[in-house]
Amino acid sequence: MKKVQLLFVQATVCLSLLVACGGDNDDLSTNPDDVAFLDFSPETAFIGDEITIHGRNLGTNPHALIVTFGDIIANVVTVDGTFARVIVPDDIETASVGLELRISLASLKSGKAFTLKAPVIESISPTSVLPGQEVVIKGNGFRNSQRFEQVKFGNTMLKGESVDPGNTELHLYVPADATPGKYAVSVTVAGLTTTATDLVEVTGPPVFSGFLPATAFIGDEITLTGENLGTDPDRLAVSFGGVDATVVSVDKTSAKVIVPDDIEASSVQIRISIPGEELLSSANNFILKAPVVESLSLIRGYSGQLVKLIGKGFRDSYRFEQVAFGSKVIERGSVARPGHNELLVSVPDRLAAGKYPVSVTVAGMTATAPESFEVIVPSVTSFTPASGSRYATMTITGTNFIDTNYTGNKGGNTSVSFADFATGLNSRSGLVTSITDTQITVLVPQLWPGTYKVTVGVQASYVSAEATFTYEE
Structure with missing residues (x-):
């Protein structure tokens, strides 16, 4: 009797352990006869696309469901009883394959074949390159894998490890031994080939012949001439005396660039460079034109007044000091609004009354406005009463109390x-x-009792009365 009881207890424990351990793995105990593989959609797709498998009793654990395209296992994204979402695998080997589904002891095959879409090349750039330079292919249906050779450059099939892969973008490098000429670029996946519409031209090393005009203002556009300069502005670096310039456009034999705001000397060498190639320098120096101040928006006003300088060749930058009223230089960063043709500046604070030449200095070259700016300051001749308390009415007499330029x-x-x-x-x-x-x-x-200085300010021009005011309770 005790032996029977012991066996019963052991059986109960084992059953309890089996139930406890298998609570989260019900997919493994699925009855093979209850599993069904009904269909999948779409029937054709690119590598990397998601397709949906329809069925019955597929479980809810993506790790318990195995889906293969031919012999290649696919990534199961999600599964929920009657459907599963899977990714067309990168390493699929043929364009038409059967799908197989395995869960627990069940193994089911699709009743129709899946058809792989041929890859599509939408664009290729740049189309003019040097040996060793990078080319980017954009499109769809590429392998995000280096196991297979998929890109052909001319007659050369590039090794898988030499291509940075992706399902919608491939990065490759032009073979170092490629000779000048035009090359077709194609992508082959599972025997399906597509060729880019544009040919890629491999050129010889760049040549820097010269530039026009030989002299220009800051902010002007000049043209560089040469050979094999490429077609991608982002790959051509241009500097004026070591200061980087903006490349507007480039077209193999010419490039348009902007004379940089931060140029530091009036005579500099222009240099160009393309990745992988030596730095090339101009035979002649570029000569910067001196700035020109044509007019001032105001020729009379107070310290703190905003004045617009109109002309050309100014720096559109806060990095340099460039404007002065007489010997008073406006600190860098203090220009209200810089520009190549206009500078909005504030007349320096607390300037004495008088006329001041207004100048702009760029790269050591100075231009002066045709008319000086006259600084006005208020004056106080007297005030009454000489003493008083809170809210006492004081009358101040003097001159230049109203700014006629003020629009408020x-x-x-x-x-x-x-x-x-x-x-x-x-x-x-x-x-x-x-x-x-x-x-x-x-x-x-309201003040504390004592003696006070009375000051009148107009904009940033200030004057204090010679007499003092006594505040009384």
Whole structure:
């Protein structure tokens, strides 16, 4: 009796372990007779495309379902009982193959063949290259695998490891021993071949013959001439005295480039380079034209006033100091808006009254505006009362209190401030209630008792009254 009980306990334990261990692997215990492979769609697709298998009792575990195209195992993306999504494998070997599905002990074959679509080449670039340069093929249906040779350059089949693969893009390098000429490029997958519409021309080494014009302004376009310069602007590097220039276009024998903003000298050598080739230099130096200041938008105003310089050959850059009012140079980065033909600048703060020549300096060459800029500063002759408390009405007399260039409310950029006479600290602004060019009425702000300096500001021009104001409780 005890022996029977022991056997019963052992059997119960084993059954419990089997159920516990197999709870997440129900696909492995699927009854082969219950599994069905009904169909798949689409019937034709590119390598790398997703197709759907329709069936019954396919389970829910992608790792328990094996799908093959011929003898090549495909990647199962997802499975959910009645369907499974799989990827057409990169290493498929023939264009027409049967599909086979295996799950648990079931092994089922499709009732029809899957047909592989031939690869498609949509574009190839660049189409003018040097030996050893990279060529990019874009399209569809390529192998994302290096196991097979799939690209033919002219009559040379490129080794699989020499091509950077992808289902929609292939990167290859022109054979180093390729001689100048035009070559057809084709892709073959599972016996299906497609050839690019454009031929790839292999050229000889580049030649830099010269450039026109010999002199130009910053921002101007000049033309470089030569041979075998390629057709891809991104692959041609051009510099003016070591400063990189923008290449606008290139067409084998010529390239259009922009004289760079950051050029540092007025006479520089132009150099070009193409990946894999030696740096080539111009025989003659390029001569930069000096900037020209044709006019100023204002010729009279206050410090802080925005003035537009109109001309050509200016730097469209914040990296250099280029504008000066007399000997006062505007710091780099402080130009409000740079441009090749216009510079918007602010008249330097706290300039004394007077006329200042306005100049632009580029690469050591200086141009001066035909008219000087006259700086106006306000003046204070008197104010009353000499003492008072909060909200006392003060009247200030003087000159140049209104900026006639200001487009807002009259006197809107005029201010009156009160600062501690001894330290210049604790500055407070008063409320301007009325203003003419020679008189200001202002309400005294709340201050600490003491002696204060009264300052009038218009834009960034400031003047302080000689007399002091005494604030009383």
